[in-house]
Amino acid sequence: MELCVIDDPATATVALDPVRNRLLSELGSPASAASLAERLDLPRQKVNYHLRTLEAHGLVRVESEKQWGGLTERRMVATASSYVVSPGALGLVAVDPAKEVDRLSASYVVALAARAVREVGQLLGVAKARNKRLATLSIDTEVRFRSAEERAAFSSELTTAILELVARYHDESAPGGRRHRLVTVAYPTPVDPQGKETK
Numbered sequence: 466m467e468l469c470v471i472d473d474p475a476t477a478t479v480a481l482d483p484v485r486n487r488l489l490s491e492l493g494s495p496a497s498a499a500s501l502a503e504r505l506d507l508p509r510q511k512v513n514y515h516l517r518t519l520e521a522h523g524l525v526r527v528e529s530e531k532q533w534g535g536l537t538e539r540r541m542v543a544t545a546s547s548y549v550v551s552p553g554a555l556g557l558v559a560v561d562p563a564k565e566v567d568r569l570s571a572s573y574v575v576a577l578a579a580r581a582v583r584e585v586g587q588l589l590g591v592a593k594a595r596n597k598r599l600a601t602l603s604i605d606t607e608v609r610f611r612s613a614e615e616r617a618a619f620s621s622e623l624t625t626a627i628l629e630l631v632a633r634y635h636d637e638s639a640p641g642g643r644r645h646r647l648v649t650v651a652y653p654t655p656v657d658p659q660g661k662e663t664k
Contacts, residue, residue: 469524469545470586476522477554485515488525492543495528499538516541524548551586552579559583574650581648607654623649 471477479485484507491501498516502509519525520541528542552559562576585601592599610616627649636642 467546469548472551472553474554477550479522495540495542551583553583
């Protein structure tokens with residue numbers, strides 16, 4: 466897997482531990498506890514303990530085993546190239562768009578993004594269990610407005626275009642049809658510490 470979405474609170478806690486997080490970052494390629502201990506300047510016993518914890522939560526797996534005399538060396542590897550903690554791991558305190566009153570607020574955008582991570586993460590888990598791909602669509606681009614007035618005009622035109630497109634293709638009674646969630650958000654491009662826009 467390229468990406469793993471963590472929605473279990475205990476697994477999230479394990480992944481966020483600084484030492485275990487560092488081990489995960491080192492295990493993009495297989496490594497033994499001994500080589501990791503040397504690389505991270507940690508006692509081997511401590512590395513073994515953390516690896517067992519990561520393995521118990523499905524964040525790493527045994528890639529190969531090798532016998533050295535009477536000892537078995539296990540080479541471990543991460544189960545994904547990157548991890549995302551789903552807001553679902555927060556349980557009842559997780560952000561929910563339905564609780565946000567102001568739909569033009571930044572907190573509403575964050576709530577929408579959090580819901581997308583939670584829902585797509587769940588769908589990804591189901592698709593993985595069925596050995597299928599999850600059909601999605603995403604558009605990521607930037608627009609630089611000359612003025613606040615043009616930004617408002619763009620927002621109005623975009624809203625009209627999307628609603629017209631949805632009305633054209635939406636069929637409430639389609640047999641075998643499947644609902645898809647469409648979310649459009651816009652926010653200022655972040656700036657770096659020198660005040661320059663990030664790309």
